[in-house]
Amino acid sequence: MKIEGTKEFDASREVVWSVINDPAKMAKTMPGVESFEIADDKHWSAKVKVPLGLGGLKMSMNFTKLEERPLEFASLNAKGQGVGALMNMTTSFTLSGEGEQTSMAWEADVKIAGPVGSMGQRVLQPIINQQVGNVLSALDNEVQAAKSGA
Amino acid sequence: MRVAATPTSSQIVTVTVNGTAYEREVPARRLLVHFLRDDLDLTGTHIGCDTGSCGACTVHLDGVAVKSCAVLAVQADGAQVTTVEGLGDDELTPLQQSFSDHHALQCGYCTPGMLMSASALLAENASPTEEEVKVGLQGNICRCTGYWNIVEAVVAAGKGSA
């Protein structure tokens, strides 16, 4: 499933970049992160419990940074394996804009298999859209924090 | 405020099934249908899906038709359960006889659930119309008959008992 969108930030590209380029900060944007480990600047992993209301879906996620062009472009792959569930997401961010305005065009190709899928069509896509929405608003908070911190 | 009970992963369940009282320790996660089939060996109650859709597992819980695959055995603690084995004694009930008379079953796998839904309906409504029967059996899937003969059988059983 491919989803994409654009997100506007009241912050400079440097600030936004400093967030999406920092695994620790990015981790804070992910729903239900329970623990987090950085292997090296290209690889990190996390244990998450994706909140699904009726009880969470536990997954261990491995992240790999695929490509980066500072202040412009970053792409990474997230692979999750839970009990019987699988998630594989390749996502990329392209930054543009001047001064204190940054626009982030993002794309994500999400593959989900396992029990969430078998819960049915009617929930799968809404759940993904919802989780993406949460990530973006959390990202905004991180950016604002970094901005005021800077 | 009184202290809350401690949740446990298994509990002693006391339940009366077809008039016989049972006391068993049951894991909290065990479904009523598996408790009936695997623990009490009442294999007349069947399983045809894993989403609470097919009704093959329908039993009466305190006189009400429920899908025993969507009820935990621990939830039946203290309850009266009736399964297809408890419908009649050696003699067929008029409803069971009507199913046979109208060729309302082929493979027979959905039949126990159909009978439990139909008997619950007849208990509330002694002679239902065809439409009422269809509504009453909406929660039971049959793949052999196309339902026509089942609906006829229940309508006829109702007329007989009216």
Next chain:
Amino acid sequence: MTTVETEGTTTLQKGFVGQNVPRREDRRLVQGEGVYFDDVKRHGMGYVHFLRSPYAHARITSIDVSAALELPGVYGTLTGDEVAILTDPFFQIAAEPGASVKDFALAVGKVRYVGEPVVAVVAETRELARDASELVMVDYDPLDVVVDARKALEDGAPVLHEDCGGNMSYTGVWEWGDVDAAFAEADHVVSISELHFDRFNSTPLELDGALVEYNRGTGQWTITTNNQFPGFAVIMMAPAMRVGTDKLRMVTQDIGGGFGNKITSHPQLVALCLLARKLNRPVQWTEWRTDFHQSMSHGNERWFLDTEVAVKADGTMTAFRTKAIDDAGAYLRYEPLGGVIWSQVAAGMYGWRNIRLEFTQAMTNKAPVSPNRGYSRMQHLWFTERIIDIVAHELGFDRVELRKKNYVQPGQMPYETPNGCVYDSGDYPRALDLVLDLIGYDTIEQRREEAASRGKLLGFGIGSTLDSGTNNFGQSQLLNPELQFSGNNEVATVKLDIFGEVVVTLGTTPQGQSHETTAAQVVADILGCDVDLVHVRAGHDSYWNSHAGFSGTYASQFAVTGLGAVKGATEELARQMKTLASMVFQCSVDDIELADGFARMKENAEAALPFMALGAIPNANNAGFPVDPPPMNARFVYRPPFEVPDKERKFGNLTLTYSMQIHACVVEVDPETGVYELVDYAAVDDCGVRVNPKIVEGQVMGATAHAIGAAMFEVFAYDDEGNLLTPNFYDYHVPHTLDMPPLKTAAIESPSPFTPLGTKGMGEGGGGGIHCIGAALQDALRSSGGAVVTSSHNPYHRVWEMLRHPERSREKVEVKG
């Protein structure tokens, strides 16, 4: 309301055959006393859970079961690596390239569809087995996925089975008559660029499973299961397991529906056999609904591309040519037999003499297909009915007249088709008139106007279809000349027991087809006794020695092969009974008759032996006889009269009988939403002599319900990653009571001249409902853009699209000349 009208039978029966004798099976089933495989327990039995692939196509890089084995209560596991050592790949029906498919009980090295069993885990409880399976760590290296059969055949497509050098399992050209000449002489040529028969199956309510015991002393497995074709299962299992077929004792009693979907469970059965031996304890596996939908027995999905139909000015259809692409899914469990089975009905119910069909089968990253009620003929018959209705639609012919003109006529029966099949009997035009009467065809235009006044689009459709039964397995040689299968057979044993009970043992594995009842009817008539004196054993057990290579219940044949065997065995028993009586009364056998439960002298009713005496003499009181008394025990193997078909011309009789059904329905479509309702429905059936009319009608009703589900609701749809989007009853909606239309049925009896009782197999029904619902939708949409129906499955959203964008289907159709 539900009305059921049945026309009086045309051949009057005397005795029990032809009567609605109450079903013997019912009593135990309505009391919940049926015995299905999952009702059987053994001491110390372990429960099996299969860990399944979440990927549609991936290399298995590692499997670690250690954590699972450490869990208390876990008995053991089985992986593909063990299976690859302990067994050989399953025998393949296909010639090359399909012959190179390597299919094992568990995934070996690669997974090829979502839901494929990868590891089996056995534990003390069902729940624990699933818990343990979650502790098994499997690493996958994902591969590109192909889910579209057309793309799977293109160069550069991801390849499922590298040894096959591509995804094609079978291809062949099937041509009869002079197709080019027929097109040269045609007044019109109608071309249809694409038709698609969707993927679904009949979803029996009981799922697959088995209890498997292994005896180390005898080296024998006892397999209590619901496989509906044990003869085929052991032929697949024994060589793979490197044992003789008699080491596999197949046992069933009651089966909760099969519809063909329970023929190909042999891979799981082998995994269970290996586990029972490895762990030295009984193992039990029950499949769940989501497992079944993802991994078992989908019906064949088929494309018909570049179809052309040659039509004369008067509507006579002289030829068609098309390219069929069949989607077998990831493995060839019963395939590529679908590549020949369709040709049993190559010309449908019509007089086509010139036919060319290029059949190519592809393997894709989807669940393997297997026979499904109407196996492979339903897809092709839907295609022939689409041709009729599209030609009528495009050239302005009346659909009823066009059918009557092109139907094979009653005067031509028995009729040899262009490919050498013989339609045994039937009166198709009369059946059509009958169904039109039932549905009130003459009032359709009024009803159309009345519906229009309510804002509804009303449509009427016809679906004529065949149910060919009793396979000549020699047709498999048209796909693979090396195969050593031909003909067909079934077995029955009938004995007179010590107290005079008549005991019948069948080789079949009924799943609701009432064999215990109809067999008793046939026996009682031959022995001149009451039907209640006849005991027909429930179920199948290969220990009974009452089975043969083709034993089972599938492909519309019991009324011919099963009852043929029953008749043969009972006639032999009758001869033995008369012989014994003649020995007792010192008279000629010809002076003895069987009547009213006695063997008696025709001329002297006083000289009568009750069945009890006849049973007692050989069994318990046989001293002093000058010669051996006959044993009162007969085993008969029925063999239909078949030749091996001509492999060069792809010519010969492929099935013995041709039952016929014509369905008609009326739909009302909501033009704003595409939602539609079946407001009227009728079906006429002709299956020759009906042993038990009510049971026959039950089969017609069941086939109708499956067709309604397939046409309106049921589809196995996949996304591009190979995820099944309808993996259980949340999204795979099957019809419930409130979804069913009123139904009227009628029957004609045109006895088959080729079968022992004039009966014909009829369990499958040929999908008539799919054909007539599509036709009715096309008729309803005529006034709203004239969309052409090109799919077998037409849910609301497709109807809405046809209403909004009729051009999308219109551009698939073209009329030349």
Next chain:
Amino acid sequence: MLLREVSYARPASIEEAVALLSEHEGARALAGGQTLVNVMKQRAASPDVLVDLGKLDELRTISVSGTTLQIGAMATLASIMRSSEVEVSRPILAEVAATIADVQVRNRGTLGGNICVNDPTNHFPPLLVALGASMTVLGTGGERTLTADEFFVGVFETAVGEGELLTRIDVPAGGKGAGDGMAGVTLGAHGTYVANAAASVADGTWRIALGCVGAVPVRATAVEEKLAGADVDEAVARTAVEGLGATLDPPSDVHASADYRRSLAETSAVRAILQAAEKARG
């Protein structure tokens, strides 16, 4: 089909239930179980503790207080169908309950469970939004009341927080000049909704909510404004609804493309509006 291990408790009082929910992390209230147990069978979600509300009869009461219909969270769909209070004050609730799934599910399934699950295809979330219902939630910190618009947060998610319990749903009683309607397309009779709309009018003021077009019910406020005070007939309804679909971003799945859902949302809205207007005319 086989659940993960879970702990279970059956409190005897609401206070005990709230205590259990707040004391145990990953605790989840078990109402009728007609969704939750099935989700657990798929192992798509696994609460650590189930707090069974089955014995809390005080949560099953249906009563009228002044002009408000008060429905206990544990009232079953079957009891709502039979309730004379519902029939008198807001019959649409019973009419809609009667079309949910089947007899067995309605015998166990509860109103509270139906909305706390907030499956995007469930019937009651859009209906309660249209009816302007409010929800009473109890926690260790005491009671709070949420409007239906605030209540629904996401798929399987509501504003009921950790350790909190939905106890009651309040629905303003309808009266003269008021009317409700609900229309949509389902997968087979009484099946899962593919798209739906619920509409409610009282004294010319409209509330309209759409289901299955997002994770939560979507208010059609623009349509509500266009209809305000109008004498609604089919033409008026169609004009008001025109363009509604274009404002939506519905999911696309095996049952319906996004475009089809946009179209169904408009058609359903028109039909729900006309039902409501009809009833309002009395």
